[in-house]
Amino acid sequence: MLTGKPPVELVGQVRKALSLGKLASVLDSKASEWPTFVATQLVNIGLRLCEPNSKDRPELTPSIVRELEQLHAPKERVVPSFYLCPILLEIMHDPQIAEDGFTYEGESIRSWFRNRHETSPMTNLKLSSLHLTRNHGLRLAIQDWLCKS
Template sequence: MRHIALLDSQAVGANHRREEASGELRLLKASIAALQHEKQKIRRQKMKASHWLDSWRSRRQAGGVNYNGLIGFAEDLPEIQILGKLRHPHLVTLIGVCPEAWSLVYEYLPNGSLLDCLSQRSNFSLNWKIRVRIVAEIASALLFLHSFKPEKIVHGNLKPENILLDSDLSCKIYPELNRTGALTSKSDSYSFGMIILHLLTGRAPETLAAEVRKAVSCGKLDSLLDSSAGEWPNFVLKQLVDLLHSPEERTVPSFFLCPIRQEIMHDPQLAADGFTYEGEALREWFGNGHETSPMTNLKLEHLHLTPNHALRLAIQDWLCKA
């Protein structure tokens, strides 16, 4: 009986190891399939790149002419054509391309980004006069993009990281083209409002949206102002606040509110429980050691987040109509 029990134990162990080996084999097969797919994708990209490079070399040998300061292959890249035509004092200028590195070459702006200045990562601060001028410069650049012919251009990713400063602390927007049609100029207007709040308070507006709305409605916005900008004149504050849209008079749709913070979401992220939360709030929830749903208290299958672009666009559209 002891021998039988020992054999049974060995058989169970062997079966367990066989199952583990089978699982590892399935993983290996899946990995091999994924690698083969990636290899085919890279091969297609390489063939496309080689064809493009051969085409560019042949044009270069034939003495291809420049297009708005860009080398002669620009006609194959319609977005490069558009960027090459954009000339505005407050847009970063595209001055060329580097086909060997698949890179665009823009003018150099020595004072970094607006985010660097507002987060005190630079050696200087922006006083209120410079900040007001930056607001006007951004507005000028957006008006140019939204009035561009034959088709208006939506930046689609306007944020302090994409606003660069030259040696005179004049701002220039790093151009990005949104050609999908999913975004409208209202998206840029909403982002512009967020930048104004950032310039006023020195803090990312996503983290104090409720505070700002309350302060504006109570006439106490000065309590949130960035002291490093100096003393803001009242008439300047009034003009900037008039540019912002305040949705307090309308009932906020419940699904626009983060279930954790009960505030309008600026970065809606879909979690594994099927609910959408403010990205920062949910990351704080996970950072505090939680692996359960804030709504159901059940353990989540995973902690990955998926941007809810549809809800984000709906919220931005609703805010812009306020």
């Protein structure tokens, strides 16, 4: 998809171009300009999925899907650190404030609690409560920032 070339020996050609810093030489110019960061990320994901040994290939898990979703947002724009979940280091879609005062991705902090953690992921101090509060202001700011991307 990225190269427009037949698949015969393509993995080797792409790996070589990537290692030499000449990825643009194998990209399909007819498919328009590929942002360097996006093309590199797609190539890295694609190469992982092309591993000959099935044990070395990742499954199409939510983390792979999230990696692909993240490519929609231009990476040249620096993501404000407070938009990132401190556990996942990914942009939050459901920011939740925990008792430690930090904001986390909702599913991430709930998973932390389900795994019987009663401490802050950031400070390692015992939390007085496992109650979460939606961070509506931050959610709206993140949505606005993503729309402007």
